[in-house]
Amino acid sequence: xxxxxxxxxxxxTLLPMDQEVFVKTYFGLLAKKLAPYGYEPDKLIQAVWAGxxxxxxxxxxxxxxxxxxxxxxxxxxxxxxxDIAVFDDFYRNEFAGVKDVxxxxxxxxxxxxxxxxxxxxxxxxxxxxxxxxxxxxxxxWTGLTPEDFELFTTYENSHFxxxxxxxxxxxxxxxxxxxxxxxxxxxDVSEDMIAExxxxxxxxxxxxxxxxxxxxxxxxxxxxxxxxxxxxL
Numbered sequence: 001x002x003x004x005x006x007x008x009x010x011x012x013t014l015l016p017m018d019q020e021v022f023v024k025t026y027f028g029l030l031a032k033k034l035a036p037y038g039y040e041p042d043k044l045i046q047a048v049w050a051g052x053x054x055x056x057x058x059x060x061x062x063x064x065x066x067x068x069x070x071x072x073x074x075x076x077x078x079x080x081x082x083d084i085a086v087f088d089d090f091y092r093n094e095f096a097g098v099k100d101v102x103x104x105x106x107x108x109x110x111x112x113x114x115x116x117x118x119x120x121x122x123x124x125x126x127x128x129x130x131x132x133x134x135x136x137x138x139x140x141w142t143g144l145t146p147e148d149f150e151l152f153t154t155y156e157n158s159h160f161x162x163x164x165x166x167x168x169x170x171x172x173x174x175x176x177x178x179x180x181x182x183x184x185x186x187x188d189v190s191e192d193m194i195a196e197x198x199x200x201x202x203x204x205x206x207x208x209x210x211x212x213x214x215x216x217x218x219x220x221x222x223x224x225x226x227x228x229x230x231x232x233l
Contacts, residue, residue, distance in 0.1 A: 115233075
């Protein structure tokens, strides 16, 4: 069956970045925003990591958003949920400062548009650990808009995270496609290439390669945006 749907990862794929620099800058800005509300930086960061870990382990019984805030409230108390609006305001405003430490690859937006012009359906399969407002921001940093994608995954609309195969199954169900109709494009060997286990085709974008488990990547089609287009067009 021919490929109809292209699933793109975001961070390190469409949006070039050094993940460590991104996280350091993001947490620095978040801690500065929340300090006036009584959040001590180290404890705040530990709580966000704990919430992130809870989302990664999510079993699907609740959304990632619900899982995150349950965990966060276990650390800070249920009253902490009153500050969700402050977090949202951060993502709407100060979070834009993180763009300065991200790269920009014009071929990313060009590739997405070229594939859509050729009739491919396109969705954004980014690990759904951020709220919609933050993910929409990061999409715009690539030169694209949220409307360029049929779906983009966020912590509000997802019940699993990568590398859980249930994350990909949920995406496929929402898009109404089979694994065999899809190509997953990403830079993380463990989180993105695992989609192959469901029967998807995969392509490893190597510009910002992440291979934490030092796997043999020669088994995957790989390369640049130009090489991706050569495979498809």
